[in-house]
Amino acid sequence: MVTISINDETRQFPQPVNLDDVLQDYRAHNPDLAFAIAVNGEFVPRTQYANVQLQDGDTLDIVNPVGGG
């Protein structure tokens, strides 16, 4: 079993999972939401999503625009 943390929420998958596959679910539920990704604290450009395989213990951060000072 592969455990991945997504914005501090734990999710489990039967085997290593492709980042693009994980994000398809996110996109389906938030079609109009701009976002960017970091895996284990490292930015992943959107052109690279399909090339990233998430392993057990990986941390995924999904961020969106907010008001800021």
Added chain:
Amino acid sequence: MSNTNIQSADTLTLYGESFSSRLLLGTALYSSPQAMLESIQSSRCEIVTLGLRRQNPKDRDGAQIWDAIKSTGCRLLPNTAGCKTVKEAVNLAEMSREIFSTSWIKLEVIGDDYNLQPDPFGLVEAAEELIKRGFKVLPYCTDDLVLCQKLLKVGCEVLMPWGSPIGTGQGLLNKYNLRTLRERLPNIPLIVDAGIGAPSQACEAMEMGFDAVLLNTAVAKAQQPALMAQAFGNAIDAGRAAYIAGLMQKRQTASPSTPVIGQPFWHQRRHDKQDQQ
């Protein structure tokens, strides 16, 4: 050239882009996206700051704010607020560049939770790395001259020294340091960022020769944000005009502004004085 023409020709230039407004406004803390939009409009600002955060997808506030910000057409200045390490700041800047399609970044590397003081060492390191990656870095820094010189050395073309800690509204706490920055860095755009609580404080920064002011809380938390935004816009215009016009030197002794010659009762008062002796 008329006064109006002098002021309209007096543009703020940052990284090769020119702006007629010298107020940069934050987009956080407003009671609603509408309040934010009204404030941006009444302030006449042309640059707004914004950020990135993890959000619960069910919380649509972020999406509404982002849609509202886009609708203003203002230049976007994303920040790295909350970052405490170089790695965090660099990665958040990269995420910002992808989402907002801009290489401009307000670089924050915070060194202490009590006063949210920038970490000067991390700031220089992060600025150098981001400039290597093609970013146009506007660092939120302290008013330390040597830090500012080091930020310029690694390639920053704009500096944003604090007036006082973020959200305190205490204004310009160390005027000696701020004046020193202005004196020593006469050709560098300097934006007072953070701690401005009242239009008079923003006006004072502009009178001192600072190029612009960045603020958020003082407008967003006003009872009438749009009115306060207008007040800040006017104060910044006034301060800038005063700086261009040239402030008088302070003097120790009084000096009458109305001519003394021709004053009536002059001799009468001299006789009175002699009588007292």
